[in-house]
Amino acid sequence: MKEFVLIFRLDNAASAVKPTPEQMQERMNWLGSIAAQNKLVDKGNTLSTGSARTVKPGNLVTDGPYTEIKEFISGYIIVKTEDIEEAVEMAKANPIFKIGGSIEVREVIKRD
Amino acid sequence: MHKTQPTVHELLPQLFRLEYAKMTAVLCRHFGLKHIEMAEDLVSETFLKAAENWGLNGIPENPSAWLYTVAKNKTKDQLKRAQLFETKIKAAVQNQDFEPESSFDFSNQNITDSQLAMIFAVCNPENPVEAQICLALQVLCGFSVEEIADAFLSKTETIKKRLLRARAKLRKDRFQMSALTAENISARLDAVLSTLYLLFNEGYFSKSNNQLIRKELCAEAIRLTLLLTESPLTNSSKANALLALMCFQSSRLEARANEAGESVLFEQQDKNLWSKELIEKGNYYLVNACSVEQVSKYHLEAGIAYWHTSPANEQRWGHILQLYNQLILIEYSPATALNRTFAYAKVYGYEQGIRETEQLGLENFKDYHALLGYLYTAIDVEKALSHYQKAIALTRSKTEKKTLAKEVERLKKEFKIH
Numbered sequence: 001m002k003e004f005v006l007i008f009r010l011d012n013a014a015s016a017v018k019p020t021p022e023q024m025q026e027r028m029n030w031l032g033s034i035a036a037q038n039k040l041v042d043k044g045n046t047l048s049t050g051s052a053r054t055v056k057p058g059n060l061v062t063d064g065p066y067t068e069i070k071e072f073i074s075g076y077i078i079v080k081t082e083d084i085e086e087a088v089e090m091a092k093a094n095p096i097f098k099i100g101g102s103i104e105v106r107e108v109i110k111r112d
Numbered sequence: 113m114h115k116t117q118p119t120v121h122e123l124l125p126q127l128f129r130l131e132y133a134k135m136t137a138v139l140c141r142h143f144g145l146k147h148i149e150m151a152e153d154l155v156s157e158t159f160l161k162a163a164e165n166w167g168l169n170g171i172p173e174n175p176s177a178w179l180y181t182v183a184k185n186k187t188k189d190q191l192k193r194a195q196l197f198e199t200k201i202k203a204a205v206q207n208q209d210f211e212p213e214s215s216f217d218f219s220n221q222n223i224t225d226s227q228l229a230m231i232f233a234v235c236n237p238e239n240p241v242e243a244q245i246c247l248a249l250q251v252l253c254g255f256s257v258e259e260i261a262d263a264f265l266s267k268t269e270t271i272k273k274r275l276l277r278a279r280a281k282l283r284k285d286r287f288q289m290s291a292l293t294a295e296n297i298s299a300r301l302d303a304v305l306s307t308l309y310l311l312f313n314e315g316y317f318s319k320s321n322n323q324l325i326r327k328e329l330c331a332e333a334i335r336l337t338l339l340l341t342e343s344p345l346t347n348s349s350k351a352n353a354l355l356a357l358m359c360f361q362s363s364r365l366e367a368r369a370n371e372a373g374e375s376v377l378f379e380q381q382d383k384n385l386w387s388k389e390l391i392e393k394g395n396y397y398l399v400n401a402c403s404v405e406q407v408s409k410y411h412l413e414a415g416i417a418y419w420h421t422s423p424a425n426e427q428r429w430g431h432i433l434q435l436y437n438q439l440i441l442i443e444y445s446p447a448t449a450l451n452r453t454f455a456y457a458k459v460y461g462y463e464q465g466i467r468e469t470e471q472l473g474l475e476n477f478k479d480y481h482a483l484l485g486y487l488y489t490a491i492d493v494e495k496a497l498s499h500y501q502k503a504i505a506l507t508r509s510k511t512e513k514k515t516l517a518k519e520v521e522r523l524k525k526e527f528k529i530h
Contacts, residue, residue, distance in 0.1 A: 032433075032436065033468060035444060036448075036449040
């Protein structure tokens with residue numbers, strides 16, 4: 001089994017809207033489904049958009065998350081699967097795509 | 113009047129179960145854990161004396177008080193002898209364990225405090241969990257080795273060995289029973305709750321067919337958890353949640369098995385047999401448990417059990433599913449995974465439920481196949497039957513085999529399959 005981080009990205013507009021109870025339920029069902037397969041390594045955390053700073057060279061600190069690419073990271077989880085394809089299949093079932101988000105799947109390189 | 117009075121023969125075993133553990137706890141608290149055997153010997157001698165004396169002179173008016181007085185006198189004698197030994201023979205030894213002058217009593221308060229301290233002494237996280245449960249049954253509940261073996265479906269030799277090791281650790285433990293401190297409590301409370309939770313489950317889901325023992329295990333777990341909630345030192349949100357869970361589950365004890373001892377599935381249970389009193393108690397402790405912002409697995413399981421006992425409504429399975437989603441994030445277990453999927457199927461339909469189940473990777477579990485058998489029944493009866501057959505092959509419990517075989521017969525008859 002390999003470990004993969006799923007990184008959730010949202011654009012500014014989508015993140016400003018509070019999720020409905022139904023959306024919350026869908027998210028929980030998705031997460032619960034991975035946990036029920038015993039493939040959840042870390043349920044991760046949601047990252048705040050309000051309490052955020054971006055630090056750049058030259059002591060430059062700006063308010064808010066890193067948004068140069070229009071989207072920013074809203075959260076992450078870590079899963080364990082046979083290969084990256086299985087992790088991608090898991091990601092595909094996430095309800096984030098309904099609100100225009102995206103998921104980046106990255107294998108965790110373990111240091112010995 | 114005299115005919116309704118119990119005989120010594122009937123009364124002593126009852127009293128033994130009731131008082132043995134209490135008296136041992138009080139004496140142990142007085143002497144220290146190092147001398148647990150001496151405490152147990154004194155209590156055993158007390159019961160022996162009761163058997164002789166009551167047989168000749170009749171049962172005293174207040175049997176428990178009689179036992180307490182005799183135990184107290186025996187203890188005083190024992191301490192006098194010990195002191196004599198200490199002063200005459202080991203005069204050089206300064207470090208005395210006993211103080212014969214100090215008094216102790218069998219007041220309700222002292223019994224409660226001693227039992228509470230004993231729970232924490234027994235639940236030493238250094239002992240394996242099975243050993244903690246065995247020790248709890250013996251020291252806290254007055255079970256015999258044979259009864260424990262029966263409850264665990266183990267050989268008495270195995271239980272004896274397990275107890276021997278656990279008791280050696282108990283004697284060496286520096287744990288002070290005399291004063292239960294906040295540090296001791298916070299260091300062990302989780303272990304205590306976990307042991308009581310498993311003790312209850314051992315009774316509720318036991319493989320043993322001995323219904324009497326199973327019910328007694330549940331009752332004892334409740335009694336000990338109740339002790340925790342009654343003391344301000346240990347009355348935590350988690351303890352209340354655990355007690356709520358036990359009350360909800362116990363409310364269905366009478367409905368879960370038919371007269372032949374076979375288990376009755378939840379949906380087929382006679383709801384009139386559910387204990388309303390226990391459901392109300394469960395509600396009470398669940399409200400207590402939710403007075404602080406804390407969610408433990410006991411809270412979630414109590415919540416699930418609450419929805420099971422509440423009258424059927426459309427929202428029920430949705431709530432249960434969400435609670436299972438949280439529970440499986442706290443702690444994975446195949447049973448939780450399967451129960452969650454059952455709730456999922458109830459909310460999103462059996463076809464979706466099948467897809468969800470088949471992802472679980474639990475092909476070696478009987479409950480996996482039993483669940484798929486259930487979900488496939490209305491969709492593909494051949495597949496349902498094949499899963500039920502696999503479940504039968506995988507289960508070791510005779511009554512479960514019987515229940516599953518009954519369902520197979522029913523399906524074959526209904527769909528005219530031979």
